[in-house]
Amino acid sequence: xxxxxxxxxxxxxxxxxxxxxxxxxxxxxxxxxxxxxxxxxxxxxxxxxxxxxxxxxxxxxxxxxxxxxxxxxxxxxxxxxxxxxxxxxxxxxxxxxxxxxxxxxxxxxxxxxxxxxxxxxxxxxxxxxxxxxxxxxxxxxxxxxxxxxxxxxxxxxxxxxxxxxxxxxxxxxxxxxxxxxxxxxxxxxxxxxxxxxxxxxxxxxxxxxxxxxxxxxxxxxxxxxxxxxxxxxxxxxxxxxxxxxxxxxxxxxxxxxxxxxxxxxxxxxxxxxxxxxxxxxxxxxxxxxxxxxxxxxxxxxxxxxxxxxxxxxxxxxxxxxxxxxxxxxxxxxxxxxxxxxxxxxxxxxxxxxxxxxxxxxxxxxxxxxxxxxxxxxxxxxxxxxxxxxxx
Amino acid sequence: xxxxxxxxxxxxxxxxxxxxxxxxxxxxxxxxxxxxxxxxxxxxxxxxxxxxxxxxxxxxxxxxxxxxxxxxxxxxxxxxxxxxxxxxxxxxxxxxxxxxxxxxxxxxxxxxxxxxxxxxxxxxxxxxxxxxxxxxxxxxxxxxxxxxxxxxxxxxxxxxxxxxxxxxxxxxxxxxxxxxxxxxxxxxxxxxxxxxxxxxxxxxxxxxxxxxxxxxxxxxxxxxxxxxxxxxxxxxxxxxxxxxxxxxxxxxxxxxxxxxxxxxxxxxxxxxxxxxxxxxxxxxxxxxxxxxxxxxxxxxxxxxxxxxxxxxxxxxxxx
Numbered sequence: 001x002x003x004x005x006x007x008x009x010x011x012x013x014x015x016x017x018x019x020x021x022x023x024x025x026x027x028x029x030x031x032x033x034x035x036x037x038x039x040x041x042x043x044x045x046x047x048x049x050x051x052x053x054x055x056x057x058x059x060x061x062x063x064x065x066x067x068x069x070x071x072x073x074x075x076x077x078x079x080x081x082x083x084x085x086x087x088x089x090x091x092x093x094x095x096x097x098x099x100x101x102x103x104x105x106x107x108x109x110x111x112x113x114x115x116x117x118x119x120x121x122x123x124x125x126x127x128x129x130x131x132x133x134x135x136x137x138x139x140x141x142x143x144x145x146x147x148x149x150x151x152x153x154x155x156x157x158x159x160x161x162x163x164x165x166x167x168x169x170x171x172x173x174x175x176x177x178x179x180x181x182x183x184x185x186x187x188x189x190x191x192x193x194x195x196x197x198x199x200x201x202x203x204x205x206x207x208x209x210x211x212x213x214x215x216x217x218x219x220x221x222x223x224x225x226x227x228x229x230x231x232x233x234x235x236x237x238x239x240x241x242x243x244x245x246x247x248x249x250x251x252x253x254x255x256x257x258x259x260x261x262x263x264x265x266x267x268x269x270x271x272x273x274x275x276x277x278x279x280x281x282x283x284x285x286x287x288x289x290x291x292x293x294x295x296x297x298x299x300x301x302x303x304x305x306x307x308x309x310x311x312x313x314x315x316x317x318x319x320x321x322x323x324x325x326x327x328x329x330x331x332x333x334x335x336x337x338x339x340x341x342x343x344x345x346x347x348x349x350x351x352x353x354x355x356x357x358x359x360x361x362x363x364x365x366x367x368x369x370x371x372x373x374x375x376x377x378x379x380x381x382x383x384x385x386x387x388x389x390x391x
Numbered sequence: 392x393x394x395x396x397x398x399x400x401x402x403x404x405x406x407x408x409x410x411x412x413x414x415x416x417x418x419x420x421x422x423x424x425x426x427x428x429x430x431x432x433x434x435x436x437x438x439x440x441x442x443x444x445x446x447x448x449x450x451x452x453x454x455x456x457x458x459x460x461x462x463x464x465x466x467x468x469x470x471x472x473x474x475x476x477x478x479x480x481x482x483x484x485x486x487x488x489x490x491x492x493x494x495x496x497x498x499x500x501x502x503x504x505x506x507x508x509x510x511x512x513x514x515x516x517x518x519x520x521x522x523x524x525x526x527x528x529x530x531x532x533x534x535x536x537x538x539x540x541x542x543x544x545x546x547x548x549x550x551x552x553x554x555x556x557x558x559x560x561x562x563x564x565x566x567x568x569x570x571x572x573x574x575x576x577x578x579x580x581x582x583x584x585x586x587x588x589x590x591x592x593x594x595x596x597x598x599x600x601x602x603x604x605x606x607x608x609x610x611x612x613x614x615x616x617x618x619x620x621x622x623x624x625x626x627x628x629x630x631x632x633x634x635x636x637x638x639x640x641x642x643x644x645x646x647x648x649x650x651x652x653x654x655x656x657x658x659x660x661x662x663x664x665x666x667x668x669x670x671x672x673x674x675x676x677x678x679x680x681x682x683x684x685x686x687x688x689x690x691x692x693x694x695x696x697x698x699x700x701x702x703x704x705x706x707x708x709x710x
Contacts, residue, residue, distance in 0.1 A: 014399040017421070019709070026413060034408050039399065047708025049656035050699045053663055057699075061692035068685045108696055202394030276426045285435070305449035312442025316503070319436040319496050326428065333425060339495060342420060342427040349430065353498070354551045354610060356437065 001158045004042070005098060006205040009158065011039040012104075013206045020343035043104035054107030062090070062115050076126055083123025090116035098157055113157050117149045117165060136242045143173035158207025160214045167218040175240035181226050181249060184237060188223035195219060196277075217283055220268060224287050227260035230294050265291050276336040396421040429495060436499040444506045451514055460518055467511040474504030482544055489606045490545045498548050505540050505549055509533045509556075530560035542604060551610045558587045558618060578629075585622040591615030613657060616646050620665045627672045636676065640669035656708045667695060 001009070018035040021027045027035075046054060066086050073079045090112045097109040121142055132138050150166035153159060174183040195216035199209050225231050235248050249257075269284030271277075296307055326332065326339040400421055404414035419425040447470075451463055478501050483490040492498075516522055516529045537553035540546065561583040595611030598604055623642055626635035647662025649655070674687055 010395040013393065013395040017393070017396045017399075017417070021413075021417065026416070027409070031408060035399075035403060038403070038406070038408070044700070046699065046703050047656060049660045050703050050708050053660055054696050054699050057667075057692035057695045061689055061696070064685055064692070065689035068682075068689055071682075071685065106700075200392045200394070202398070206393075206395060276423045278426055278428070278431065281428070281431060285431070303449075303453070305446045305453060307446070308442045309446025309450065312439045312444075312446060315435050315439030315442065316496070316499070319432050319439065319499075322428070323432055323495055336424055337426050337428050339429055339432060340427060341429040342425070344427065344430060349433075350547060353433075353437070353548055 001156065001205060001207065002099060005104065005158065008041050008043045008102075008104065009205040009207050011041045012043070012045070014039045015041055017343070020345065023345065024341075024343045026343070043102050045103075045105040046107060051105060051107040055111050056107075058108045058111030059115065062111060066119065076130065080123045080126035083119045083126060087116045087120035087123060090119065094153075094157060104158075109157065110159060110161055113153050113159050114161055114165075117146065117153055117162065120149055121146055140173055140176045143169045143176065147173060154211050155208070158205065158211065160207070160210045163211030163214045164218065167215040171218065171222045172240065175237050177241065178247075180241050181237045184222045184226035188219045188226070191219045192216065192223070213279060217279070220280075220283055220287070224264050224290070227257055227264055228290070228294060229254075229257045229261045230297060232257040261291050261294055273335070273337075392423045393421045432495055433499070436496045440499050440503045440506070443503060444510070447507060447510055451510065463514065464511065467507055467514065471504055471507045471511060474500050474507065478504060478544060485543055486545070487603045489604075497544075498546050501540065501544050501546055502548055502552075505537055505552070508536060512536075527560060530556055534560055541607070545604070547607060547610055550604075550607050551614065554591055554611060554614050558584070558614075561587050578626075581622045581625055584618045584625075588615045588618030588620075588622060591618065609655075616658065616661055620646070620661060624665060624668060627668075627676075633673060633676045636669045636672040639665055639672070643669055651702070651706065654706055656706070659702065659706075663695060663699070667691070 015036055018027070018032055018039075022029065022032045045051075066083075069082055069086065070079060073082050094109055094112040094116060097103040097106075097112060103109045124145055125138060125142055128138055128141060129135075132141075147166050147169035150162040150169060154162035154166055170187070171184060174180055174187060177183060195212050198204060199212040199216055201209070204212065226237060231237060232249055232254060238248055265284050265287035268280055268287060272280030272284050292311065296304075302310070323339045326334050326337055332338050332340055397418060400409065400414050400418045403409040404411060404418075409417065416425070447467070450458075451467075454463070478497065481494050481497055481500075483493055512529055512533060516526060520526070522528055534553050534556035537549050537556055541550035541553055562580060591611045592615035595608040595615060598611065599608040620639065620642055623635055623639040626632065627639070629635065643662045643664075643666030645662075646658050647666065650658030650660075650662055670691075671687070674684065679687070
């Protein structure tokens with residue numbers, strides 16, 4: 001990242017925090033203005049709505065533009081070369097956007113950066129395909145190139161999206177090799193402490209810290225996938241490799257997978273709570289849910305409805321209990337945690353909740369099932385929680 | 392930990408911009424010495440509601456005959472009573488204005504009670520058919536119930552469910568009419584969607600004008616525009632598609648203008664997206680050459696992006 005972009009990135013972090021303080025009424029308008037003056041941000045940024053639109057229209061424009069060029073090319077070689085040229089042009093465009101034009105968080109530079117990697121990989125794939133014996137040889141090359149290009153792009157432009165592409169490419173590449181499962185565990189275990197430290201280090205600007213946090217989430221997910229019992233029994237990771245190259249995991253270590261399926265989410269959650277890391281709390285909870293689903297896949301002691309209703313009721317009771325426990329602590333906090341919203345953006349949270357409720361809980365305007373000619377009365381559909389509770 | 396904010400808080404305190412007491416709090420948050428679990432707890436509560444209602448739906452459907460009507464009705468009624476007893480204990484007094492939240496799980500327990508009540512009503516309707524041939528009306532009853540609960544307990548989430556249930560009621564009725572007439576009639580669903588959209592927009596305007604739960608207005612307005620634009624967009628593939636594209640374009644212009652006037656960026660997004668869809672549909676429906684379409688889709692989105700930057704300069708959406 002350019003120095004001026006790093007500085008603007010750090011200043012933006014402070015300005016964002018100050019606006020949250022203002023929204024919560026913790027500071028007045030004059031203080032906010034003073035903070036914004038002390039931490040100027042020279043980047044042209046867009047808000048979330050405009051940014052999303054700019055990204056969508058940017059991707060549409062660039063892909064359609066390249067489509068026109070591709071139509072004019074003849075033969076695979078020319079097409080591959082055109083892809084690489086287009087990728088280089090997009091790299092240049094991203095440089096101009098993030099450099100002289102001072103764009104950041106505006107959607108368009110994310111579109112050019114992402115598509116530069118995508119089209120470079122397409123071009124390489126097209127050009128290399130004819131020189132290699134099989135597609136199985138091509139895939140590791142493309143994954144390796146994807147990891148390098150996306151990683152470099154993420155470092156240069158501070159893009160968490162490219163960091164996600166790079167991290168995913170690395171693990172998929174490891175999955176191609178014999179013993180991919182062991183490599184996933186090993187690399188994830190080595191990477192997690194480094195990524196935790198890097199994701200909070202003052203040496204990195206906020207965009208790089210976010211990129212490292214994206215990598216952290218993917219590394220923990222990879223660790224979990226490598227040790228999860230379903231993944232173990234169904235050979236998910238071995239199916240990524242060349243057929244026969246990575247042998248199926250033996251039964252001797254299966255008990256370890258059983259233990260780790262339960263243990264990994266608990267360890268993540270315990271570490272997160274002990275060190276007040278909310279991101280890891282979220283990851284731990286999600287992995288815990290995945291482990292409960294895994295448990296349900298193997299153990300059928302109670303019917304599905306009882307599992308769902310029981311776990312839902314348990315979740316609600318846990319929320320009520322935790323909230324009460326936190327609120328009853330000195331100053332409404334315990335162990336560094338509080339149930340108060342602090343400086344969150346309530347407007348955005350409310351919008352997200354309403355959209356979520358509409359999507360998942362809205363009833364279906366479906367016709368009554370088994371409606372016989374002449375129409376019998378009774379029926380309708382109750383769609384709570386995505387349940388198709390037809391009566 | 393957010394090192395940049397922590398450093399800035401220290402510097403701002405030294406410069407006298409932030410008073411020490413505030414700076415201490417901000418610093419604790421930036422240094423991760425104080426962390427809010429508010430969002431996480433709400434998310435888990437929401438997931439809990441989702442799981443319980445799904446589980447109850449399955450329970451009733453799979454065990455209707457085995458458990459028996461009395462047991463199911465009793466369990467559901469008890470659960471509903473439990474939810475509403477808790478809600479009534481926590482609820483602030485009624486006001487036409489916005490009331491402060493008393494508990495982070497309040498909205499979710501209310502939502503659970505409302506959804507379980509709907510399940511109970513649907514089950515009663517299925518089992519005893521009190522509405523007879525007019526069975527779709529039970530959705531209207533549920534919508535009204537949701538609406539009353541939303542007003543009393545000041546819940547935007549339940550209000551949005553009330554509106555979507557009302558729209559679903561119109562969908563159900565349209566399906567039945569379609570069935571009765573033995574004719575494919577997607578137009579009827581479209582008309583219902585548009586009518587619901589207009590009704591919601593009017594409701595939103597009324598709420599805002601009368602200052603009665605004025606903070607519910609954005610919910611009604613957004614849902615209203617979605618239905619109205621969706622109704623017009625769904626007709627693009629039908630007969631007279633070009634005419635509908637013009638209608639969609641006109642609606643897009645109105646919603647975008649309103650968005651600009653009221654500085655509502657989501658409405659501007661509705662306008663931009665639907666306007667672009669309408670213009671593209673006009674071109675596609677005019678049997679334009681493939682080359683022209685490629686150029687259209689490669690050049691015009693850049694124009695939209697440029698327009699967005701100009702719009703941002705004028706309106707300054709908070710980033």
